[in-house]
Amino acid sequence: MCGIVGYIGKQNVCDILINGLRELEYRGYDSAGIALLYDNDIEIFKAVGKIDNLANKIDESKINIQNSKFNIGIGHTRWATHGKPTKLNAHPHFGAYSYVVHNGIIENYKELKKELENAGHNFISQTDTEVIVHLFEYYFNDTNDAKMSFNKTIAKLKGAYSILLITKSCPDTIFFVKHGSPMAVAYGKNKNEVFFASSDAPLIGFASKVVYLEDGISGVATKDSLEFSNEVKWTTLP
Secondary structure (H helix, E strand, O other), X not given: OOXXXXXXXXXXXXXXXXXXXXXXXXXXXXXXXXXXXXXXXXXXXXXXXXXXXXXXXXXXXXXXXHXXXXXXXXXXXXXXXXXXXXXXXXXXXXXXXXXXXXXXXXXXXXXXXXXHHHOOOXXXXXXXXXXXXXXXXXXXXXXXXXXXXXXXXXXXOOEEEEEEEEEOOOOOOEEEEEEEOOOEEEEEOOOOOEEEEOOOOOOOOOEEEEEEOOOOEEEEEOOOOEEEOOOOOOEEOO
């Protein structure tokens, strides 16, 4: 079933993501990864197997994550559908300056991939997910408008999906959409905090109120605001 987490805020982003992924282990997975963003600085970590393997890679890195400046991150546990369980096929997937995690299946990915390859985009994985980030950058390179590019991207996708996307072109923002695969968006208990998760398990104790997105709802999140494409219903968490 895979699992998605995301976070905007002042707490340790890496810890929030890793702990959130651990809460989603029950969904099943064969690899895991996270991406951390601050301005033009990005760090991405992936590992095959247990989340402990991912946590060990982070601990072994030379990046001082515990005292880092990163304030936005996305994470994912993958259960292989398109492509073997390898580090290259693990999420997050990336383009030149953008990063994405995705649950579900993009049914028209082969068609989109061929179009993007003809336009000069290079792919490194066997997954359907990678087309999402390249499609976003294809539109952004033309429009220079991240929100418009994200909306154009999801309009082209066929299948079931929940998506979180971050980009250096708009480094204070997480773009999100839910269509046929679960996604919850929540305000944190601290000021200027936003959480994302495939279920409310990673949110309990950290979030104050939550929206369980309906199909077709997309939006834009920053530390200061949450914008949804349609009206949503908030639920208070204990």
